Amino acid sequence: MNRPLYIAGHSSYTILEKSKLKNVPFWFHYSNNSLSSYEFPYDIDEYDCIIAYGGGSVIDYAKYVAGCKKLYLEVHPTILSTDAMFTEVSIVRCPEVVYLKTKAPDKVVLDYDLLKGVDWRLHVGAGDVLSIITALRSWRKFPTYEEYIAKEALEIVDKLKRPDDRAGIDTLFNCLKEEVSLCKIVGTSQIEEGLEHEFAYCFEKYTIKKVLHCQLVVLGMLCAAKVLNMSDKEIEDIKNRFCKLGLVWDSKEIGLNLPEYFKLMVGECKMKPGEWK
Ligand SMILES: [Zn+2]
Numbered sequence: 478m479n480r481p482l483y484i485a486g487h488s489s490y491t492i493l494e495k496s497k498l499k500n501v502p503f504w505f506h507y508s509n510n511s512l513s514s515y516e517f518p519y520d521i522d523e524y525d526c527i528i529a530y531g532g533g534s535v536i537d538y539a540k541y542v543a544g545c546k547k548l549y550l551e552v553h554p555t556i557l558s559t560d561a562m563f564t565e566v567s568i569v570r571c572p573e574v575v576y577l578k579t580k581a582p583d584k585v586v587l588d589y590d591l592l593k594g595v596d597w598r599l600h601v602g603a604g605d606v607l608s609i610i611t612a613l614r615s616w617r618k619f620p621t622y623e624e625y626i627a628k629e630a631l632e633i634v635d636k637l638k639r640p641d642d643r644a645g646i647d648t649l650f651n652c653l654k655e656e657v658s659l660c661k662i663v664g665t666s667q668i669e670e671g672l673e674h675e676f677a678y679c680f681e682k683y684t685i686k687k688v689l690h691c692q693l694v695v696l697g698m699l700c701a702a703k704v705l706n707m708s709d710k711e712i713e714d715i716k717n718r719f720c721k722l723g724l725v726w727d728s729k730e731i732g733l734n735l736p737e738y739f740k741l742m743v744g745e746c747k748m749k750p751g752e753w754k
Pocket of ligand 1: 674
């Protein structure tokens with residue numbers, strides 16, 4: 478491996494400029510999370526491996542290129558905001574959510590110097606672990622459900638710590654890795670993807686670049702908890718976990734005007750009253 482293609486995200490530029498990588502020639506991926514931004518670099522065939530720096534959407538893109546071109550892939554997350562660095566699918570919005578089977582990175586490097594360049598409150602990846610709480614409620618109705626896996630998944634949830642220091646970041650990184658490993662064992666992401674993720678994907682179509690995936694998952698958990706008839710005590714427990722981990726569930730605080738987005742969604746619904754069956 479001596480001809481690496483370096484890929485980074487536009488938003489990682491400032492972090493990389495301040496690091497030892499400032500002179501590295503990067504291919505900057507200007508992601509709008511759509512298939513049109515998934516073009517290969519024009520000189521892709523000159524490289525024999527990929528080293529990617531960025532968040533979830535850059536890593537998803539790097540997994541796509543590496544998967545299609547059968548290249549070794551090393552990723553350095555610059556933010557811990559999803560579990561994308563461990564999964565073997567890339568999620569693209571075109572604009573509906575599409576899962577592309579790509580490849581899991583061959584190596585994931587936890588670079589604390591890079592991660593501390595981001596406000597710790599943006600390391601919201603705990604949402605992809607906490608979502609186990611609501612996702613399990615749906616998964617248990619499916620034939621793939623395994624009681625012992627569900628128990629192990631909830632043990633991962635209990636390990637989470639606030640990612641405001643090195644120990645917290647290490648723990649979040651390991652919890653995300655363990656959660657994805659469990660999904661691989663059972664062959665389904667239903668362990669951590671349920672109604673709360675449906676909610677997030679629904680809104681991501683409209684909030685690309687404005688709100689992080691797991692910020693929506695956190696809001697989605699509270700909606701899912703209500704839909705799933707979880708008790709007040711259980712909902713209180715979820716909120717306590719959010720507080721402990723520094724996660725925000727007030728839509729205004731994360732800059733999301735929910736009524737406006739609802740209007741957009743309803744506006745797209747072509748059915749008229751009376752046409753419902
Ligand atoms: Zn997720």
